[in-house]
Amino acid sequence: xxxxxxxxxxxxxxxxxxxxxxxxxxxxxxxxxxxxxxxxxxxxxxxxxxxxxxxxxxxxxxxxxxxxxxxxxxxxxxxxxxxxxxxxxxxxxxxxxxxxxxxxxxxxxxxxxxxxxxxxxxxxxxxxxxxxxx
Amino acid sequence: xxxxxxxxxxxxxxxxxxxxxxxxxxxxxxxxxxxxxxxxxxxxxxxxxxxxxxxxxxxxxxxxxxxxxxxxxxxxxxxxxxxxxxxxxxxxxxxxxxxxxxxxxxxxxxxxxxxxxxxxxxxxxxxxxxxxxx
DNA sequence: AAATAATGATACCATACTGGTATCATTTGT
DNA sequence: ACAAATGATACCAGTATGGTATCATTATTT
Numbered sequence: 001x002x003x004x005x006x007x008x009x010x011x012x013x014x015x016x017x018x019x020x021x022x023x024x025x026x027x028x029x030x031x032x033x034x035x036x037x038x039x040x041x042x043x044x045x046x047x048x049x050x051x052x053x054x055x056x057x058x059x060x061x062x063x064x065x066x067x068x069x070x071x072x073x074x075x076x077x078x079x080x081x082x083x084x085x086x087x088x089x090x091x092x093x094x095x096x097x098x099x100x101x102x103x104x105x106x107x108x109x110x111x112x113x114x115x116x117x118x119x120x121x122x123x124x125x126x127x128x129x130x131x132x133x134x
Numbered sequence: 135x136x137x138x139x140x141x142x143x144x145x146x147x148x149x150x151x152x153x154x155x156x157x158x159x160x161x162x163x164x165x166x167x168x169x170x171x172x173x174x175x176x177x178x179x180x181x182x183x184x185x186x187x188x189x190x191x192x193x194x195x196x197x198x199x200x201x202x203x204x205x206x207x208x209x210x211x212x213x214x215x216x217x218x219x220x221x222x223x224x225x226x227x228x229x230x231x232x233x234x235x236x237x238x239x240x241x242x243x244x245x246x247x248x249x250x251x252x253x254x255x256x257x258x259x260x261x262x263x264x265x266x267x268x
Numbered sequence: 269a270a271a272t273a274a275t276g277a278t279a280c281c282a283t284a285c286t287g288g289t290a291t292c293a294t295t296t297g298t
Numbered sequence: 299a300c301a302a303a304t305g306a307t308a309c310c311a312g313t314a315t316g317g318t319a320t321c322a323t324t325a326t327t328t
Contacts, residue, residue: 001214001219001221001222002223003135003249089137089138107264117251118252125244133240134240
């Protein structure tokens, strides 16, 4: 029943740090020193954030990462979907209707509505709101 | 990001069927015929529902399972927790504060509040409400 | 009493997912 | 040329998921 796996968690921590140092370019070395995340794992995570357009990377000496967009434009859901795929709480739940004869799976509808609720709430969280502390 | 794993799903289908046949005793054989779930897996699931007090089992010839409580008193969250443990969306998310210097992890608070929301919604779903179709 | 039909308890197992590690290639600054 | 950085990618161990298999126990029927 886990909403947030480790890589998403790490991604948020890292991107927060990078956002606060804006517009500086932050290297993996610095991130590893500041927030305690295994280096190779963090590298992979940052590469994902880069390929998903949330970070911009600079190769070569003095390189690293910086935020690609304004913090207000980075949604928590973006980060989650980058690592966890499209937002779906009930992937295969009640695909077939639960009571074949009647009430065409009211449960699925309920779960769907909960999913939309959760999405809406998560969508209200941006990197900007986190940095501001509310 | 899966809210409902397979065994919970199966459990709901099975208990729905049993509830509709109340107060009859339903055997695994009948359940397997009606709802397509692998027999040994279903047996394990029913044993759990039994030990968690949602079903009552009868051994021996002509035995099987029947609902232990009124459908209105069987909450979806009961079934979920029987298979998935205590309801927690953010198990280890942001245990350490995300921005060490400030704003003591507003994210954790947000996630917690979402968790309470989801729980409240799921709590409003009972076997009775499913049988009634809303 | 014996046979049979049901669940109880429990051990096992294959596969996928999670949380990483390791390695080599490429790019850039000095 | 060299060093310092990321890009791409393959690998890997541990755990969780979704089951299977087996034997013990209980109850009904004959």
